[in-house]
Amino acid sequence: MLYGLSMSHSKRVRKKVCKLASITIRNLSFTYDGVAIPALKTINFSAAPGQIILISGNNGSGKSTLLACLAGIIPELTSGKLEGQIFFGGDDPDTKFREDATTLGVVLQDSDVYLLEEVYEELAFPLQNSGTNGPDLDKRIQEVASSLGLSRLLQRKIRSLSGGERQKVAIGAALICDAPILLLDEPVEQLDPLSAYNLFHTLRELAKNGKIILMCMHNPITAAPWADRILCFRNGELFEENLKFPEVTPAQFNHSKAWTFPTLLNQENSTLTEKVEHAVLEVRNLTYRYDKQSGIENITLKVKPQEILALTGPNGSGKSTLVKHFVGLLRPQAGKVFVDGVDTEKVPTWELAKQVGILFQNPDDQIFNATVLEEIAWSLVARGVPKREALTEARKLAADFELKSMLDKHPHDLNRSLRQLVALISVLITKPKMLILDEPTKMMDFELLKKVMTCLKNYRDQGGTILIVTHDMMLAKNYSDRVAFLDSGRLAGIGVYI
Ligand SMILES: Nc1ncnc2c1ncn2[C@@H]1O[C@H](COP(=O)(O)OP(=O)(O)OP(=O)(O)O)[C@@H](O)[C@H]1O
Numbered sequence: 001m002l003y004g005l006s007m008s009h010s011k012r013v014r015k016k017v018c019k020l021a022s023i024t025i026r027n028l029s030f031t032y033d034g035v036a037i038p039a040l041k042t043i044n045f046s047a048a049p050g051q052i053i054l055i056s057g058n059n060g061s062g063k064s065t066l067l068a069c070l071a072g073i074i075p076e077l078t079s080g081k082l083e084g085q086i087f088f089g090g091d092d093p094d095t096k097f098r099e100d101a102t103t104l105g106v107v108l109q110d111s112d113v114y115l116l117e118e119v120y121e122e123l124a125f126p127l128q129n130s131g132t133n134g135p136d137l138d139k140r141i142q143e144v145a146s147s148l149g150l151s152r153l154l155q156r157k158i159r160s161l162s163g164g165e166r167q168k169v170a171i172g173a174a175l176i177c178d179a180p181i182l183l184l185d186e187p188v189e190q191l192d193p194l195s196a197y198n199l200f201h202t203l204r205e206l207a208k209n210g211k212i213i214l215m216c217m218h219n220p221i222t223a224a225p226w227a228d229r230i231l232c233f234r235n236g237e238l239f240e241e242n243l244k245f246p247e248v249t250p251a252q253f254n255h256s257k258a259w260t261f262p263t264l265l266n267q268e269n270s271t272l273t274e275k276v277e278h279a280v281l282e283v284r285n286l287t288y289r290y291d292k293q294s295g296i297e298n299i300t301l302k303v304k305p306q307e308i309l310a311l312t313g314p315n316g317s318g319k320s321t322l323v324k325h326f327v328g329l330l331r332p333q334a335g336k337v338f339v340d341g342v343d344t345e346k347v348p349t350w351e352l353a354k355q356v357g358i359l360f361q362n363p364d365d366q367i368f369n370a371t372v373l374e375e376i377a378w379s380l381v382a383r384g385v386p387k388r389e390a391l392t393e394a395r396k397l398a399a400d401f402e403l404k405s406m407l408d409k410h411p412h413d414l415n416r417s418l419r420q421l422v423a424l425i426s427v428l429i430t431k432p433k434m435l436i437l438d439e440p441t442k443m444m445d446f447e448l449l450k451k452v453m454t455c456l457k458n459y460r461d462q463g464g465t466i467l468i469v470t471h472d473m474m475l476a477k478n479y480s481d482r483v484a485f486l487d488s489g490r491l492a493g494i495g496v497y498i
């Protein structure tokens with residue numbers, strides 16, 4: 001079985017599961033310190049072994065707070081008023097259950113934090129802590145790595161991995177101890193559709209062996225076919241939902257290559273691509289290799305004026321590597337990069353950044369001011385706009401995105417979707433001629449996504465050009481003019497969604 005985990009391990013766990021795993025939550029409420037409105041309001045539910053429970057709901061509705069309570073982060077690390085009880089495996093509140101690191105496998109929403117440098121070490125650490133060593137340890141690491149497609153990356157430094165590859169490491173570290181309860185907060189946020197499918201498949205197998213899997217997802221559609229139950233948060237309250245998603249079934253996902261590769265496209269042939277006369281962004285025979293296995297190879301691509309080009313492709317296929325060339329963060333090893341017809345070879349990064357607004361894959365990489373207002377205004381100030389004028393413009397744009405009440409907060413005190421939004425607005429405010437956005441909506445619920453994409457469409461209609469990296473095929477279909485697919489560092493196809 002390609003994605004199943006070993007039976008020897010699961011057998012051992014099954015025993016433990018029968019004895020321990022079940023979750024009962026009674027009248028759980030939580031209010032963060034300094035906030036008037038409770039984040040969780042009298043939550044009641046129980047979960048039995050063998051269930052995958054999907055917890056959906058918009059950004060800020062309470063999903064991550066519930067998971068933090070279950071993981072013990074609330075109240076141990078985050079303070080506030082906590083009421084009600086959580087039981088694991090019986091009627092007595094079992095605090096010891098949580099103290100044993102092998103009983104809960106957790107992926108937090110801010111999962112991009114690692115203890116060690118290399119992938120192998122990161123996966124080994126929880127096992128060593130729980131007393132597994134020697135051949136058993138290695139066997140288990142190889143097993144989990146193979147189920148997540150991480151085998152060839154085990155000796156790599158985590159910081160050199162792509163965003164999706166890093167998220168797989170976080171998931172691997174949660175799965176590695178075969179814990180009977182898995183708490184996963186937005187586990188597929190940065191995974192390509194096929195990797196997400198493979199993960200859901202693996203989780204289904206684990207549930208069959210008795211695990212309880214709680215998964216928070218602001219967009220539940222892709223995971224829904226694998227779930228036994230869907231719970232939905234609205235403003236801190238939890239409702240059982242009987243959502244049906246007839247258009248997406250596991251059987252359909254068996255053909256999920258279709259979601260990743262260019263079969264959905266009415267493809268251009270190379271002559272047509274050559275006929276794009278004036279390209280605003282262009283790479284010609286671009287090659288950049290980190291080593292023999294990874295990088296991009298001989299890519300030729302043109303982005304037309306006033307188009308939204310979606311760039312998609314599996315994790316590690318080279319999307320971020322490609323787009324970094326347009327602002328000089330990487331320089332071609334071979335081939336050429338043109339911005340508005342100008343060969344960028346000798347153009348410094350700061351000069352390119354004036355024309356091309358870029359949003360990095362991790363918004364935290366570009367947030368550094370002390371308040372949301374200053375963060376949004378700073379790129380105007382950096383371009384010589386008087387501070388007062390820049391702040392006025394920042395207030396206006398923030399109001400359009402309902403961020404008015406957040407302006408004095410520290411950006412890192414906002415939740416992730418809002419941090420992503422702030423980083424995006426701070427790029428939009430300079431009205432660059434070209435925008436490069438690396439997975440800008442991955443943290444956003446559907447409402448916010450719609451708002452952001454409508455704004456980007458208006459920007460396009462007023463003359464702007466956008467290259468948007470995304471794993472969201474619905475976004476590519478509904479909002480882009482053309483779609484380009486990268487696969488293993490090469491351009492695998494470009495065309496219009498059928
Ligand atoms: N600094 C680096 N050193 C070595 N290899 C790297 C480095 N940065 C990226 N890579 C590798 O290059 C390949 C392409 O990475 P890139 O970040 O461009 O992928 P991506 O398509 O953006 O993936 P994702 O969808 O996960 O964001 C990956 O296999 C990655 O591990």
Ligand SMILES: [Mg+2]
Nearest residue numbers: 162163320361
């Ligand atoms: Mg990337």
